[in-house]
Amino acid sequence: MEILVQLLLSGVSQGMGYALGGLGFVLIYKSTGVFNFSHGQLIMVGGYFFYLFQVQLGLPPWWALPVALASMFALGMAIERLCLRPMVGEPTIAIIMLTIGLGGLLRNLVGLIWGTQPQAPVPLFEPGFFSFAGAQLPRVYAWTLAAATLAILAFILFFQKSAQGMAMRAVAFDQDKASLSGISVPRVFALSWAAASVMAGVSGILMMQLMGLDLSMDSRGLSAFPAAILGGIDSIGGVILGGLIIGIVEAFTGGYLDPYIGGGAKEVVGFVVLLLILMVRPYGLFGTPEIRKV
Amino acid sequence: MAIHLLKPLLEVSNLEVVYHDVVFAVKGISLSVARGQVVTLFGPNGAGKTSLVRAISGMLRSVEGEIKAGSIVFDGKPISARAPDQIARLGLYQIPEGGSVIKELTVRENLQLSRFCRGSLKGIADDYALIADRFPILKTRENQLGGYLSGGEQQILSLAKALLARPQLLVLDEPSLGLAPMLVAENFEKLQDLKRDFDVTILLIEQNARVALDIASYGYVMEGGRVVYDGASDALRQNREIQEFYLGLSGGEKKSYRDVKHYKRRKRWLS
């Protein structure tokens, strides 16, 4: 029973982390139509930026956080302006490749600057355990869960209620008509990337609390893809649900299946779920199907 | 109908539009629209009307077109180099062919998009009441997705969106396209009322010349990228060429197919 609760909590908090990462994809995809294959690397960069300001430059965490996020904001805008804006109108595969190349570039730059050694970040949340349902659970899971949930709620509020959020949705659906309505499409693109990078940053910082900081963080971020697709890439609620499902399935697979087969299933089960969803319901649980005309 | 005899609201001078560096769509057009007028521009398919409208509203770039020469001045400001959203916010609002409804947003959300031209949502409720009065369909379908509306309803929604943005000049590109004649007549009637309520100037691009000349006070005829005739709508209605080629009135004489000369007859615009 204790194991079950532990797995559940770790799955849920990991899942919320995936959801946060997935929402970043969704934001970029919804606004600009680009699927950013480098999001895992952006998440990783977020973690490293925070490490830079918090540990290497010694800023107190409540300063380091906004500075790190502001840097992510700037990075997102720079990427959009320099790499993506010139690519408007190019075929999908070229843009996908561009984001893959970008991811590789980011990863290698991080390795170049910080090296391959795992870094030791100063934890944001107090360590230790608390009791719940008869189990001893690490505090950090609960804190990350809370933080991720808050971030997601803030994001949802922004996207649904604010004028900028509406502008992003309009641009996502029909650029030309949005433009004629007085919405500056280039500005929406820039803002989307900036906001998505900030979300990736938060995701990275939280993941750092759970599993440390090293170069493998970007492949863990890869698990956010199945989360986004499972839920439906243009549905916010779907992504959250997808993230939770993937997180829990991964946790349970890791806890119950891996010991029998010697490991490895945890990483792959997300993709199995992805494949199943693509076969059965490609647009995800809550996504809207694409309407195509010849 | 007060027409200011001073500076025109929109002035297009010697405009040339080229697509892909090779297709010459607009070959030197000049027109002007005075404040308070309803001006119409009509002509056959391929005359370059939509290209002209795209040039005016800044949408040429997205279809790989370019203004090669000439100028467009709106309310005293040159707009040929501006982005479409800037032009919309200056007060020149275009409803493209097929309407401006974003299908995946609800009717309500589509209407709320006018906030980007207005600056905020303040006061929108009163304006909305005015429009919903004339077009009650908007209220009943408020929470439906725009894409589920019929063609005529989408045109109405586009019009409502446009007016809520409180533009100075409303540019309508073929609003009657694909609509049943009865609906066309009805919509145009309401358009005239709304024009008064909202005090907008209208530039109407149409193929349906009869309806266009009914509501406009001045008209331009466009063919092959050029303006071939212009004048007050009464004068246009009397013109024989226009009657024959655009209004469907051929003057009563019976023509036979053997009379080949008739079909070779060139339009003598200047006589």
Place this chain on the structure above:
Amino acid sequence: MAMKFFRNYRVSYREDRAIFPTLINFWPRFWFVVIALALLLLPLPLQQYWIYTINLGLIAVIGALGLNLLTGYSGQISIAHASFLALGAYTTAYLGRFGLPLYLVIPAAGAIAALVGGIVAVPALRLRGLYLALATLAFYAIIDFAIRKADFLTGGAAGTSVAAPTMFGKTVAGDLSFYYLTLGIAAICTFFVKNLERGKVGRAMMAVRDSDIAAEMAGISLFWTKLTAFGISSFLGGIAGSLLAYYLQFINPDNFGLAVSISYVAMIIVGGLGTVIGSVFGAIFMVFLPEVVRVVLHASSSVIPKLDVAASGAFAEGAIYGLVIILFLMFKPEGLARLWRDLLIYFRSWPFTY
């Protein structure tokens, strides 16, 4: 006489059907022979390291031809190509234990890869673009997992050794022999794809790429076309993998990771989607790029001290690699093939510009 050698129109059905349509005139034929001779003589004066790199390049050409067929001609985005190489390679390792000669093993490796490719084609029937790419990503993850787990067959994460390739009783050993073997196979594959592209199958693939609904309405079976695309593409991938296994003599799952798939996609994009010559250019470019970068970095290490450290060097290389892909996509998205074509047109129509 001049007319016979300098025309660019065709005078017979035979010429119209030709695989290499530009070989009507004298000069193209001349250069063709020159290049063929050059390829045959190329490795003789070179050092072992460069022959090794060229061999890897030739293997990449075969793989790139396969992927280009799938993605460039048929429009099916796949980031699982390395998995097909893996299948070919591991089949080779397995069959090699039975002492089978390479002219049986290599086609068998291709066939096994093609079989799995057919399975991957099934979700492709329903998915397009981004979703297909993700499905192939999932396949890659699953196949990678399977390879690592089935250590009784594959040696797991530790890898397995491969018996030397044999042909008619004799072992093919040494970089030079391997060069000629691979060159021959690569040439055959190139002719094959070039022939395919101008025939019914190739045109069906291109129709599916450009507008699949319209293609279906014109009577093209999406099912068979996509199945064929995945099948042939994986077959070529399997052959490339098989040759790789024979060459490296030891393989492990890391040889066929996601980075390899991505580098193949980069090859066909940088080279030029949907062209045979693009596959060739792209493969050679991508295999030689790290070498060029290494040389440049070594030269500039005197200026920037940090670059000489081995580990940093790898990252700097990787960063520049990624940067090159990005720059190519931004400024020359149609790839080297387009550059080549523009170059030829420039010279052909000089001094006119169009």
